[in-house]
Amino acid sequence: MGLFFRKTKVTLLAPLTGTLVSLDQVPDKAFAQKMLGDGVAVHPEKGELVAPCDGEVSYVPDTAHAIALTEAHGLEILLHVGLNTVEQQGTGFKALVKSGERVKAGQPLILFDREKLEACGCDLSTPMVITNGDKVGKMEKAQEGPVQAGKDTVLTVTLN
Secondary structure: OOOOOOOOEEEEEOOOOEEEEEHHHOOOHHHHOOOOOEEEEEEEOOOEEEOOOOEEEEEOOOOOOEEEEEEOOOOEEEEEOOEOHHHHOOOOEEEOOOOOOEEOOOOEEEEEOHHHHHHOOOEOOEEEEEOOHHHEEEEEEOOOEEEOOOOOEEEEEEEO
């Protein structure tokens, strides 16, 4: 009698309310060409980034324009609010969590001022990528279109 091992699946929720798009539609070569990892992106309608899953905050830069999370099975997730937003040096961003904090899916992580950032010429396309792709066996992406932060599944990752 053989043993049957089920592969672990990790579900990631939309980190923002807005429109889900394919990563290759992000006007930034590093993300579009998946140099930092594979995933999806969201064009935000609201200035609140939430946790896509339960996990631990691994990194929040002083500029609060991005956040890295580590999910319970070791999946490393990078959320980068907009493109070239680091150039704003934190203006328009407010981190609600710190490195080392445990977070729950749907918990607000970063607040940002959409209008102020767009007025500065920032593209607010927000990639969510898995940076340790060696752990990924299979990645299923949701259909492009409207998503609700903390409610809609945008990625289902089957771990190796």
